[in-house]
Amino acid sequence: MTTSRRQFFGRAAAVSAGVALTSPLAEAIAAPANDTGLVDVAFRVNGERRRLSLDPCVTLLDALRERLQLTGTKKGCDRGQCGACTVHVDDRRVLSCLTLAVTVQGKDVTTIEGISDGDELHPVQRAFIEHDGFQCGFCTSGQIMSAVEVVEEREVRTDDQIREAMSGNICRCGAYPNILAAIKQARES
Amino acid sequence: MRAFDYATASTVDDALKLARPGSAFLAGGTTLVDLMKLDVLTPDRVIDVNSLPLKGIRLHAGGLRIGALERMSDVAAHPVVRAVHPMISKALLLSASGQLRNMASIGGNLMQRTRCDYFRDVTSACNKRRPGSGCPALTGVNRGHAILGTSDSCVATHASDVAVAFVALGAQVVLRGKDGGRTVALEDFYLLPGSTPDRENVLGPGELIAEVVVPVLPWARHSTYLKIRDRQSYEFALTSVAAAVDVKRGVVQDVRLAAGGVGTKPWRLRAVEEALKGGVAVERTFADAAESAVDGARPLAHNAFKTSLLKRSIVRALLDAAGVR
Secondary structure, eight states: OOHHHHHHHHHHHHHHHHHHHHHHTTGGGOOOSSOOEEEEEEEEETEEEEEEEEEEEEHHHHHIIIOOHHHHHHHSSSSSSSTTEEEETEEEEEEEGGGGGGGTTTEEEEEEGGGGBBTTTTTHHHHHTTOOSSSOOTTTTHHHHHHHHTTTOOTTOSSSHHHHHHTTTTOOOOOOHHHHHOOOOHOOO | OOEEEEEOOOOHHHHHHHHHHEEEESOTTTTTHHHHHHTOOOOOOOEEOOTTSSEEEEEEEEEEEEEETOBBHHHHHHHHHHHHHHHHHHHTTSSHHHHHHHHHHHHHTTOOOOOHHHOOOOOOTTTTTTTTOOOGGTTOOOSOOOSSSOOOOOOOOOSHHHHHHHHTTTTTEEEEETTTTEEEEHHBBOOOOTOOOOOBBOOOOTOOEEEEEEEGGGGGGSSSEEEESSSSSSSSOOOOOOOOEEETTTEEEEEEEEEEEBBSSOOEEEHHHHHHSSBBBHHHHHHHHGGGGGGGGOOOOTTTTTHHHHHHHHHHHHHHHHHHO
């Protein structure tokens, strides 16, 4: 951030005060919880209700990693280009680095920590292990979260179609052939 | 990212009332949040419009109507879109990645900003980002830049794929503002850079896109969207062509053509369309007609290849759409 916390809090407080005084739409503003400019956000993460007070510029990625200690979701490029931060919001794969955390109010977020059934790994996780679908592992949680959606897509059948569907997840180690093999196996199971 | 205050609205009127100079509407966020992180966009208020009732994909007498908040992936997969205008679905599926398509809205897609590296780098001059500061792309690295509709102020391309398909099909956008609504042809919605490249479209302050309306052309099911890029997936176009063609008894009756990756806005190829009408639907006709696509083109040091690439792409798209091969 380029703005200091003091600058930010001072300005945000002034803005919210101005709105309260002049705007009949005050209720339409997601009212800051207090004069710090933080916004209360309630959502479910891996089935659990969570409530956070957040600066609106915090991304879902940072909220998961820094506030909820769910560090399985990785920060790669932080620009929506690599896919390492892929999570599911309301059962759709999205990039948590380009999602402002305040926008998931009331939604269901699923991270890599939430796809297994207790100690029973998700079929996609098992397939990645069986096919050695990674080397360094940094992109793997994003790959798996993408693949969990891709294996359900009926129109993704051929190898080329799987590669295309997975093109938003970059692997710098180049584990692509094994990732492809893992997805093919998981799709059949 | 600079500090901002966050607001939500559940009606269009509330969203418009919250808008003020320096505010920005947030839908999928794939452009806005990215450019806020780069300090290219620095809104002091972000208005989350995702709860507005601007959804739905319907076939009406007036055409195929797509709510501005429909997500790219939902529009691409929609059976009516695929049946009526497969070109739209194809253009969407060749855009971005699965994650981005799940996030990005149709309205936001039309509002996405150029991928010009100078625009995205706040340490560079850029007339679009900082009017009057200059355009380093004119003499710098300009392989990806435009050859059509450029000015001495700006040579940035428009990045959207689906806007190219929409422009080819003569789509309109329904705009909502504080003074009511209006409908504008998408082709006229975008402005040429001229001496004011910071003004990219006709949206007034606080106005937003509510809906896209695409005319139904029964023959336009014979269509394609061809996208040429440096890698096969997850990349912006060097050149793209949206083509729909109506061929009866081997003769072109009607045709719609637009190009992406070559213009400062989605580029309707009217001269090529006129040259094709009444012609025999064979490769030679297509190649002759494609010559006029680059009339007035102004190639730069690194992108002269786009003139021949565009012409060849037009021929290939027409052959595909006409089912000639």
